[in-house]
Amino acid sequence: MLGFKFKSLSDTEMLWNKVFLVLVAVSMVTLLLIWTMNAFGHSLSPFSTNHLKPKQTNVVFLKTHKTGSSTMQNLLFRFAERHNLTVAFPKKECGYIFCYPRSFNTRFVHPGTLPANIITHHMRFNHAEVRRLMPINTVYITILREPASMFESLFTYFKETCEIFKKTPSLEAFMEEPQLYYQPNEPNKGVAARNCLTFDLGGDKDRPATDAAYVRDFLAKVDRSFSLVMIAEHFDESLVLLRRLLSWDFDDVLYVKQNMRTAGSKRTSLAPGLASKMRAWNSLDVQLYDHFNASLWRKLAALGPALVAEELRLLRQAQERLMQSCFGERKLQLRSAKQIKDTKLRPYLNDNNVDILGYDLPDNVSHDGSSSQKVQKLCLRLITPALQYSDLLRETS
Template identity: 25%
Template sequence: MLRQRHPSPKKIVFVKTHKTASTTIQSILCRHALYNSLRVAVPKNGRNFFSYLEKPFLASQTRTNDPDVILFHMNFLKDEELIPKTKKSIYITILRDIPESFESRVVYYKFKDRKNILPEETDPKKLVSKVMNSYDSILSKIIGNGTYMQQLRIILGNWYFSQFYQKSKDPYKALSVSSEDIKQTINFMDETFNLVMITELFDESLILLKDLMGISTEQITYISLYERFRQQSYDNSFEQSTESEIRRRLHADNAIYQHFKHVFEQKIQEFGSERMQAELEELKEKQAELHTECVEKEIIARQSNEHIFVPRKVAMMAWKIKKGAPGFCKYYIYSEKQWLNKFK
């Protein structure tokens, strides 16, 4: 597979969200930046994020002057933009349906729960059910302003709202959101983002991203990153009562997701169903070529040396690249930290 350069890349702002397949999108954009010699905004703190959960993004947090691409974690603030919104720039992000994203982050972040605030449970669906059944009781235990307590308010609250709300990054706000706050946030996102991708329609999202960026199908090929290992018998469904309670409690995030899923479906209609199907078939073929050329097998991340952070008691998937594979293959499985070091 030939790695292609794009003759006149647009400037890109990618607001990375948690547990949405955003790391895979980030990988595509990192490779795009690398092949086109673009300047990627690098955090001054030496870590793979500008701001995290409870803190807002500030332009002073980057060491990069006049960047072409922003793609590391941040709580987005429009007033702190490093890349102005023009016809030569694109703003993108990705959202995942609320029950699935809530389950993923509760399971993932439970490794930090040294204070035993969350219930003890190894089964992900049962854990989420127990959290929702004891939601008010759990919230009553989240006291104080320590970093973990502030993060837990957002983890259990309206995560998307907290990341995009423009008036305040107060972590308490994640737990109690007014209808006017939701309306303002949706309006702001509508005005700002060229494309809000949807995790459940991941390949379709990539096709629309490809069209927006003016790049080839080959340039949106991917190897899934930071995916939790699941047994083949894994049940992806929730009890109706649990799902309804999650959507009720996280009503702001649910409203944001439902709005942008509808917008996304409209974009697919405008793109054309036959055209989309043909593009998806081409992507499927390119994906098969990539895996044949690069991948030896799937492995569990804790058994690998791929610089992937593995939370306590969470099994993560990784990939082993074939011996003698082309040099570009390694970039498909680069971690955030590896990319950060590459762009420093």
């Protein structure tokens, strides 16, 4: 009979065996964790951001016209300040836009604001040129608005600065016979007077909407270029997707609406058939909007209605906390720009003198700290209009 002789393990061998068992246990837990994250959409909790993934800090936001894009710009400015990021600014000759309506070129960027993490000023999009400036992992985002609503706002706001609109008696007159005033090759001064969303995205604003091949290729190009196309009418729902895409916290996506028109400068109703005429005139924009509106809701459906509803609840709860933290029981004063005496908080009034709403600090609160209660820098930035905020960031860049 064979005999077996057992040899006792040394203390060192026993220690290494324990280490081995610990490593095996850690590996199994890690594999289980990865499986759980995949099962729940890369998040330990379906209602929280995946904090194992770092925040995305390289972002291009194509700021389109009259779409709520100033609200997004303010949000991005604040994110850049909090995280010590560099925002690319237009060179002096371009003003506050990247020499729009010319197609974007790297020459339009102020060299003192490079290398950049964030781009968020108006431009006519040129993906190849933007990529030359930005890191390879940059996330591209833009926002669209229902074309008839957007065009009414566009016409009203740019009535005296867009040459085509300027020679038109009224919106109704323009929509009755647009070809009487509009010339395709006429230089765009201020803004494109047809298919402005398509134009801002780098497309051909005068291409017939019946050119199905062009429309299909253009939509595919925008799809490839942008990871998220937000929808102005569903701004909060868009922020749910944005927050997850960028792995940001709720505090990173808080906002107050910027650059809104006063009630007196808005049309309470449109003449019968006017909206359909505006949609027909901007038919490329309509196809663009309809495509990405549907895309937004597909992405939200993939998250699930319960998760989206909870995210919206948490977002609005965070908004309320911010307002309470900033101003306590006092309320922000939403006023006409003409009534705001503090130039640092007064929105820009264009040549058409369209009245814009801005925010005044609550009574007994000032921005210079002279009152008994100082307002935090964050709170002031939240209500600072686009041009003044741009100037502040330029001064510190």
